[in-house]
Amino acid sequence: MSDKPKRPHHVYTLLVEVGRKDGDGLPEHASGAALMCYASGVDEAEAVRETVALMKQAGLAPLDVTGYGSLKDREAEGHDISDEERALMQRARDENSVVVAQTTAFYEDSKAQ
Template identity: 75%
Template sequence: MTDEKPKKHKRTQQVFTLLVEVGRKDGDGLPDGSTGAALMCYAAGVDEDEAVRETVALLKHADLAPLEVTGYGTLQERLAEGHDISDEEKDLMDRALAENSVVVAQTTTFYQDA
């Protein structure tokens, strides 16, 4: 009988592209008169579910109100689908992976039409 523990498979971190729609909340820092925003994020995780959980937690901690998250996959998945990905975007993905973090790359603020 051996005391060896089963080997854990190290799951590799990947970066996922996520589009997060946020609503309004007191102290959210969004411009006056806006109704919410869309945030393009690059998030590290062992799978997309983890990347989404981490992103939502981070945005809530920043006093934002996440409403919906749309996943666009990893760099490899996006390239396979024919997405045009700039070097700047790849650099931001590399940063998210190196820092095991969430990078908010772009914010588009929404306004209600009058």
């Protein structure tokens, strides 16, 4: 057993872009998607690693991750954060997990939609 103190976890807002992969569950004609996530971690790098690992485990093909910082970072930058968003962040913290708040599919051309 370790006597090492637990580092506090924060919740980070991440935008994950995914490409296509067989069985990924994205709409048939989509070329990929963007997923807005709230991820718990001791730092943003850990939150990104955990989120990418989870996406791969779920059968998605993560291509890029953009981090928007922790709740405190976003508040300091003046972001307008709704009660619903705060509740999802709290859920990610409570469950030490990744919460996907929104998925937006991408389409190559307007006919496919």
